[in-house]
Amino acid sequence: MPLSTVLQVRFNECDGLGHVNNAVYYTYMETARIELFQLLDPAMDLKNWKLIVASTSCEYKSQASFAQWLKVTTEIEKIGNSSFTVLHNITDLKTGELIAIGRAVMVHYNYHEQSSVPLTDDMKKTLGSLELPQ
Numbered sequence: 001m002p003l004s005t006v007l008q009v010r011f012n013e014c015d016g017l018g019h020v021n022n023a024v025y026y027t028y029m030e031t032a033r034i035e036l037f038q039l040l041d042p043a044m045d046l047k048n049w050k051l052i053v054a055s056t057s058c059e060y061k062s063q064a065s066f067a068q069w070l071k072v073t074t075e076i077e078k079i080g081n082s083s084f085t086v087l088h089n090i091t092d093l094k095t096g097e098l099i100a101i102g103r104a105v106m107v108h109y110n111y112h113e114q115s116s117v118p119l120t121d122d123m124k125k126t127l128g129s130l131e132l133p134q
Contacts, residue, residue, distance in 0.1 A: 002130065003039075003074040005032040006093060011066055019063040026056060029088045029102045032072035036086065039126050052109040054083060058102040062092075069093035076131040082116040083107045084127050 007028060015021040041050055064070060071093045078085040088102040108119045119127070 003032070003035045005035065005072045005074070007031065007070055007072070009064055009066055009068045009070065014066050019065055022058070022060065025058050025060070025090065025100050025102060028070065028072055028090060029056070029058070029086075029104060032074045032088055033086060033104065033106075036074055036130070040123055049111060050108055051106050052111075054105040054107050056102065056104045058100055060100050061098045062100075064090075064092070064099050070099065074130070076127045077103065079119070079124060079127050079131060082118050084119070087132065 009020055013020050013024045013027075037051065038044060069092070071091050073089045073091070075087045075089075076084055077087040084106055086104045086106060088100075088104070089098065090100040090102065091098055107116050108123065109115070110117050
């Protein structure tokens with residue numbers, strides 16, 4: 001079952017063309033990942049942070065505008081040994097129109113050793129509960 005985050009487009013997120021600036025969608029996706037981070041590490045201790053972003057992408061399907069309510073669903077597209085791919089669908093909250101599709105590859109990471117580490121069994125179980133059907 002996907003996670004769901006609702007947000008409203010703020011005035012400062014719009015550009016001179018009157019729609020949400022392309023870079024802002026990455027902030028929307030980052031905001032939506034907070035709930036996922038809490039599931040994976042309830043302590044949310046930045047001194048012992050366990051994830052790093054390896055890559056992100058976004059496909060723009062439609063425009064969003066000031067004061068529009070958006071829903072960001074968060075699911076897991078793929079689970080690897082030490083990484084996983086997060087899929088975000090950003091839609092209009094009222095109509096369900098698809099606005100953007102984003103992805104982020106996250107790596108389980110040891111900042112003290114500066115290296116990736118295998119996902120724990122608990123992490124894989126949590127991620128599996130959010131995984132898209134194959």
